[in-house]
Amino acid sequence: MLIIDLKHPRKPLLPPFEAGSHVDVHLPEGKVRQYSLCGDPTELGRYTIAVKRESDGRGGSAWIHETVAAGSTLPISAPRNHFALKPGEGPILLLAGGIGITPILAMARALTRQAKPFHLHYFTRSRALTPLLPAIESDLPVGNVQLHFDDEPATREDIAALLANRLADAQTYYCGPPGFMAAVGRAAEHWPEGTVHFETFQPAGLDGAPPEPFIIELREGRVVEVSAQTTALAALRAAGVPLLASCENGVCGTCECGMLGGQPIHRDSILSKDARGHRFIACVSRATGVLKLDL
Structure with missing residues (x-):
């Protein structure tokens, strides 16, 4: 996992952003990749992104890992947000799988600062491979976070059971790899429309139908x-x-x-x-x- 702090070469402050925002990172040969801003929205001197190297990806993460170093220049867009926290006073359930923690961490920080009720469940393969774990442990209230590791049976949690009983006015936000996204989507099917929000990093699978004009x-x-x-x-x-x-x-x-x-x-x-x-x-x-x- 590569954590990158982005700063403007001349301006001390960057445009403001809200939890859930992402930026487009422009790479060579016209490639564009989206990365969630996982830093604190109150710290406008830098944007922070986390890049996991995907061996079976489209080459963007590999280029970043192999090329980007301190002092490198990366063209990026202004922040955009299609995964914003919705207004409401009810409890917030945050679910993250692996690298999906990047937008969810920003949300948890914002909710902590606003003193709003939330609980974060973070699912990863092992403690040693958990992205951004130090930031989670230092920035979020201990009682608001549960960590679930595949290699630690005592920490495991059934996603379907977790979402089975919805508290009044509750909303859930989730992000992670395809298998995790599918599991949460199935488990939250009974939640009312407008109470379940997600962001995915990978395109949806095609429906198998041949394209027609x-x-x-x-x-x-x-x-x-x-x-x-x-x-x-x-x-x-x-x-x-x-x-x-x-x-x-x-x-x-x-x-x-x-x-x-x-x-x-x-x-x-x-x-x-x-x-x-x-x-x-x-x-x-x-x-x-x-x-x-x-x-």
């Missing part, structure tokens, strides 16, 4: 054809619609746009069930027939 109708009535071989994002850009994008894997939300009608095929990893009725992620999602977008 469809049509996008823009707000003013102009029509954009999307072939089976291209994405909605690429087709819109080719038609002159200046839609921003970053990850192009359906995990960052940069290309999110309003949807006015149609039958979308959602393949992103960020929109909630409610948002899928009126929002669309153009880089990965598709549609059947005519899709009307608020563009």
